[in-house]
Amino acid sequence: xxxxxxxxxxxxxxxxxxxxxRIQLEICVPGxxxxxxxxxxxxxxxxxxxxxxxxxxxxxxxxxCPVDSKKAKASYKDGMLKVTVPLRDPMEGAHVVxxx
Numbered sequence: 001x002x003x004x005x006x007x008x009x010x011x012x013x014x015x016x017x018x019x020x021x022r023i024q025l026e027i028c029v030p031g032x033x034x035x036x037x038x039x040x041x042x043x044x045x046x047x048x049x050x051x052x053x054x055x056x057x058x059x060x061x062x063x064x065c066p067v068d069s070k071k072a073k074a075s076y077k078d079g080m081l082k083v084t085v086p087l088r089d090p091m092e093g094a095h096v097v098x099x100x
Contacts, residue, residue, distance in 0.1 A: 010048055010057040016064065016087070023067055023085045029057045030079030037076065041069040041085060050081075066090075 011028040029037070029050040038049040043066050050057040066088040074083045 005051070006055040007058045008055050010050065010059040012059050012061070014061070014063075017084075020084075021087050023063055023065075023087060025081075025083040025085070027059065027081040027083070028079060029081055032057065032079070034076045037081060039074060039081070039083065041067070041072045041083075043067055043069050043088065046083075048081075 013026040015024055016022070017024050025046070027048060029048075031052045032050040036051050040047045045062045046060065048057065048059040063085075067085040068088045069085065072083060072085040074081060076082075
């Protein structure tokens with residue numbers, strides 16, 4: 001029977017870059033192969049699973065405001081996963097009310 005590996009919280013720094021109208025995530029996951037990283041982003045949250053030989057990094061959190069998850073970009077170098085996600089226009093999808 002396979003033994004479950006220990007899960008460790010990934011060290012995450014998340015912040016809003018107001019100048020670029022984006023949310024930035026900087027996630028420290030040293031020792032993980034780029035191809036093994038499983039990052040899923042929704043318009044309101046993200047989930048990360050990054051396995052190593054000895055344990056798995058995990059993280060999940062909600063964003064402070066809606067993002068455009070389909071335009072997310074990520075890069076990985078020297079154990080640091082950097083993710084940039086544009087903020088969604090708060091009026092996107094709003095209905096125009098006809099004034100009588």
